[in-house]
Amino acid sequence: MFFANNIQLLRKRKKRSQEELAGALGLKRTTLSAYEQGIAEPNLETLIRFSKFFKISIDKLLMLNLSSLSEMYLSELEKGIDTDITGKKIRILATTVNDENQDNIEVVPLKAKAGYMTGYADPEYLRVLPCFHMPFLSKEKKYRTFQVSGDSMPPVSDGAWVTGEYVQNWNHIRSGEPYIIVSQDDGVAFKIIYNKVKENQTLLLTSTNPYYEPYEINIQDVIEVWKFVHYISPELPDLSTDTNNVGKVLSELKREVALLKNRIIEPK
Numbered sequence: 001m002f003f004a005n006n007i008q009l010l011r012k013r014k015k016r017s018q019e020e021l022a023g024a025l026g027l028k029r030t031t032l033s034a035y036e037q038g039i040a041e042p043n044l045e046t047l048i049r050f051s052k053f054f055k056i057s058i059d060k061l062l063m064l065n066l067s068s069l070s071e072m073y074l075s076e077l078e079k080g081i082d083t084d085i086t087g088k089k090i091r092i093l094a095t096t097v098n099d100e101n102q103d104n105i106e107v108v109p110l111k112a113k114a115g116y117m118t119g120y121a122d123p124e125y126l127r128v129l130p131c132f133h134m135p136f137l138s139k140e141k142k143y144r145t146f147q148v149s150g151d152s153m154p155p156v157s158d159g160a161w162v163t164g165e166y167v168q169n170w171n172h173i174r175s176g177e178p179y180i181i182v183s184q185d186d187g188v189a190f191k192i193i194y195n196k197v198k199e200n201q202t203l204l205l206t207s208t209n210p211y212y213e214p215y216e217i218n219i220q221d222v223i224e225v226w227k228f229v230h231y232i233s234p235e236l237p238d239l240s241t242d243t244n245n246v247g248k249v250l251s252e253l254k255r256e257v258a259l260l261k262n263r264i265i266e267p268k
């Protein structure tokens with residue numbers, strides 16, 4: 001359990017002395033000190049006091065190493081915003097509908113990406129985005145189209161339009177498949193994803209272009225996940241590409257991913 005380290009961390013972030021925090025919780029300073037050193041354990045009533053004071057659930061105080069969280073997520077917890085990082089809770093997505101009350105497919109062009117990072121949850125912002133419908137897509141699912149940039153995901157070219165299906169439960173992200181990931185640090189990224197949520201609360205992002213190295217992001221920094229459905233590009237794939245080279249590139253990419261995955265799960 002992480003209770004001892006967690007309450008010490010939270011106390012110091014609030015700039016409270018042991019004497020001050022003990023007084024606020026109706027405890028003796030020596031009792032609080034014993035909790036922080038891990039030589040004594042609080043009863044349920046005392047745990048509830050800690051939970052209410054810090055605005056953090058008991059299970060997170062006990063079972064989650066708060067020092068391993070990003071500053072953004074920890075700050076949200078301290079404000080009482082308990083964002084789910086397991087992917088088990090269904091997220092509410094802001095969306096727009098047409099005159100027949102059917103979901104639109106909103107389009108996020110490159111010039112709108114910066115605005116999307118602050119307006120993704122605002123229906124008024126979404127209403128100013130262009131939108132369209134595709135009759136061959138399911139009316140029971142939610143889709144959104146993002147314009148991508150760069151050369152990290154061939155055969156999808158720079159400036160292509162990638163449509164994704166909204167993923168409500170992040171545990172359903174399937175490793176080795178392409179997704180659009182919207183995150184605090186990276187903005188909108190189109191990558192091959194390897195799901196590490198259950199192991200260490202991260203996603204491993206890889207490219208089909210071997211010149212781009214794989215990297216990890218913390219799941220608590222993720223805002224939205226969209227499963228790749230199709231893409232529209234003004235350019236044809238390079239038909240002159242040697243199929244043997246493609247095979248070598250994919251093999252090298254798999255090798256690099258395997259090495260990185262091994263480093264991730266190696267005991268510290």
